[in-house]
Amino acid sequence: MDKKDMKLTIGHLYPDLLNLYGDRGNIACMMKRCGWRGIEAQTVEFNTGDEIDFQELDIVLLGGGSDREQRIVCKNLLAIREQFKEYVEDNGVVIAVCGGYQLLGKYYKTDEGPIEGLGLVDIYTEQGEGRLIDNIVLESSVCEMPVVGFENHGGRTFINDNTPFGKVLYGAGNDGESGYEGVVYKNVIGTYLHGPLLPKNPQVCDWLIQKALERRYGATELEPLDDSREKEANGYIYHRFVKQ
Amino acid sequence: MGLRRMLAVWAAKITEKISVHIFHRQGVTWAGKIALRICPSVLKELSGQVRKGVFIVCGTNGKTTTNNMLCAALEAEGNKVVCNHTGSNMLNGVVAAFVLGAGNSGRLDADYACIEVDEASTRRVVPHFKPDYMVLTNLFRDQLDRYGEIDITMNILKEVMGSAPEMTVIVNGDDALSAFLAMESGNRYITYGISEQVVDDNGSQEIREGRFCKRCGAPLAYKFYHYSQLGDYACTECDFRRPDIQFDASEVEVGDRLAFKVEGRSIAADYKGFYNVYNILAAYTAGRTAGLELAHFNEMLEKFNPENGRMEKFQIGGTGVILNLAKNPAGFNQNISAVMQDTSRKDIIIVINDNAQDGTDVSWLWDVDFDRFKEDDVDSVTVSGIRCHDMGLRLKYTDIPNTIQADVENAICERLENGCGNLYVLVNYTALFSTRNVLKRLEGEK
Numbered sequence: 001m002d003k004k005d006m007k008l009t010i011g012h013l014y015p016d017l018l019n020l021y022g023d024r025g026n027i028a029c030m031m032k033r034c035g036w037r038g039i040e041a042q043t044v045e046f047n048t049g050d051e052i053d054f055q056e057l058d059i060v061l062l063g064g065g066s067d068r069e070q071r072i073v074c075k076n077l078l079a080i081r082e083q084f085k086e087y088v089e090d091n092g093v094v095i096a097v098c099g100g101y102q103l104l105g106k107y108y109k110t111d112e113g114p115i116e117g118l119g120l121v122d123i124y125t126e127q128g129e130g131r132l133i134d135n136i137v138l139e140s141s142v143c144e145m146p147v148v149g150f151e152n153h154g155g156r157t158f159i160n161d162n163t164p165f166g167k168v169l170y171g172a173g174n175d176g177e178s179g180y181e182g183v184v185y186k187n188v189i190g191t192y193l194h195g196p197l198l199p200k201n202p203q204v205c206d207w208l209i210q211k212a213l214e215r216r217y218g219a220t221e222l223e224p225l226d227d228s229r230e231k232e233a234n235g236y237i238y239h240r241f242v243k244q
Numbered sequence: 245m246g247l248r249r250m251l252a253v254w255a256a257k258i259t260e261k262i263s264v265h266i267f268h269r270q271g272v273t274w275a276g277k278i279a280l281r282i283c284p285s286v287l288k289e290l291s292g293q294v295r296k297g298v299f300i301v302c303g304t305n306g307k308t309t310t311n312n313m314l315c316a317a318l319e320a321e322g323n324k325v326v327c328n329h330t331g332s333n334m335l336n337g338v339v340a341a342f343v344l345g346a347g348n349s350g351r352l353d354a355d356y357a358c359i360e361v362d363e364a365s366t367r368r369v370v371p372h373f374k375p376d377y378m379v380l381t382n383l384f385r386d387q388l389d390r391y392g393e394i395d396i397t398m399n400i401l402k403e404v405m406g407s408a409p410e411m412t413v414i415v416n417g418d419d420a421l422s423a424f425l426a427m428e429s430g431n432r433y434i435t436y437g438i439s440e441q442v443v444d445d446n447g448s449q450e451i452r453e454g455r456f457c458k459r460c461g462a463p464l465a466y467k468f469y470h471y472s473q474l475g476d477y478a479c480t481e482c483d484f485r486r487p488d489i490q491f492d493a494s495e496v497e498v499g500d501r502l503a504f505k506v507e508g509r510s511i512a513a514d515y516k517g518f519y520n521v522y523n524i525l526a527a528y529t530a531g532r533t534a535g536l537e538l539a540h541f542n543e544m545l546e547k548f549n550p551e552n553g554r555m556e557k558f559q560i561g562g563t564g565v566i567l568n569l570a571k572n573p574a575g576f577n578q579n580i581s582a583v584m585q586d587t588s589r590k591d592i593i594i595v596i597n598d599n600a601q602d603g604t605d606v607s608w609l610w611d612v613d614f615d616r617f618k619e620d621d622v623d624s625v626t627v628s629g630i631r632c633h634d635m636g637l638r639l640k641y642t643d644i645p646n647t648i649q650a651d652v653e654n655a656i657c658e659r660l661e662n663g664c665g666n667l668y669v670l671v672n673y674t675a676l677f678s679t680r681n682v683l684k685r686l687e688g689e690k
Contacts (some may be wrong), residue, residue: 072456
């Protein structure tokens, strides 16, 4: 199938509440990297209370918000939990960042009581002592380039037997102890990395696009792009924090 | 006690001189630290000697300009004022303003004190002295890695207002977050704001804080926005709404210069940037609230030159350079508006660092609307500073061609040589001092 006939729809969930760490950069990155390849892409924003038809969506972005805002979002999410779960089990692509990552799990236990999660992935989060705030570098199985970003979270996430998104080369990761960061389940990536995640990690962005195209249109090759700027920005962080 | 205070004052003055002359750096915070070590009650004692009133100025953006302008307005009426002009706004910087302002006898000769205080530091500063007035300019997202979420800053300010019940809060009524704090505090509060729509900002994609009522959690509805979340709001569920505005600016003109009316008086200034209407209005409201007539306010504005990298002008050879601080999305968006009000051809340099004082997290760059730099009159954009690669990438994903030049001096010299003669340099916090030094030196050389 010609790329010109391919179309992807990105669903941005609750940008009215979850918009803390440059999530717009993740959206812009997906849109541009589709556009540069002639793949038509559109983003649909769903604010709290909006009806969501998951069948229309190819990639879902769930961003980060404050604990208080997460609590409000949680109420809305529980209403769509079943459809969201079907979407995930049907290999729907999801990128969930920070608070969005925590919401993927069963619960987030905070000092002010638990926040019920979507239970899409068998993971859970508990509030820890102090926040984990720093630049972070990973080695990930989804791509060759190192994954770089910034983390800022009070929650410690435990992923049970699930596959992590990456091995921590610099930074804290899921719980500051396991040496791993994030989770990959089917076509879902959950991660604490913002900064935002995708522009400096173009291969992660392409992984999401590739999976979404495969799901809707069958096997397809992604045309390579000139990523020299992306690699420079990625390499700067990698060399500054990992390789002297 | 007096002797100890005198020693503290002397030690601070000597420290400041040594650090400036030998180390060529601002020794203000060191001076404050040493004074506090020698005499822990020095701030309480000296601030107690202020004859007429103590102001503190807080808020994410506009602190330094508002505070320095208020100081100039009070001085224009013949008062002696203590002020932390340099913007050193944590505890040591505040102490330094008082001790360096004191005489060698260890006594302070001042009618007023104008002190800007970092929001997170208010909790440490306010127990030392009793401000009579707090000016609260606005609350925007800023340095999330340092301050955490806005909710945390709001909790600190709430606690501080509660601990100083006699303090009058002078608040920007157009900001639902700041106004909420003042209205719920139980303190006396005075509002300023703009009740008429000045620009059409309703379609903007700008990130807006506090879309939900802080009292009940329901969405807020806006009649209009000025910029960011500033505007005329009311809760869709409970009775929380924008308070009545006591110092209301009308006939607001925002262009090459600013003009508005308040209390029937015409105020005009040769500045750019909508945000400066709020800065001027805040300083005016504070002065009037303290009971001053402010008869010389316009004269003061005419002479007022911030000289601190806030729209600061330099002339280097044939090139006019304007340096401006932009350190968070709300401030940056306002800066972009101000730059684009100049419709002549221009070159732009953006300098982004990620030192501790800047916030080490640069994700906020993606919350700034750089699209407006796509206009034809922007000849070139150069990105510089420690995180120039991030900045360059940010622009790439908005289709704005840009050149990376990590070294600030090289970036500036290149544009002085090959640019169009009209250069804007937008910098974040730690980049401000180094860039300003470069510009001052180049201005002296050419």
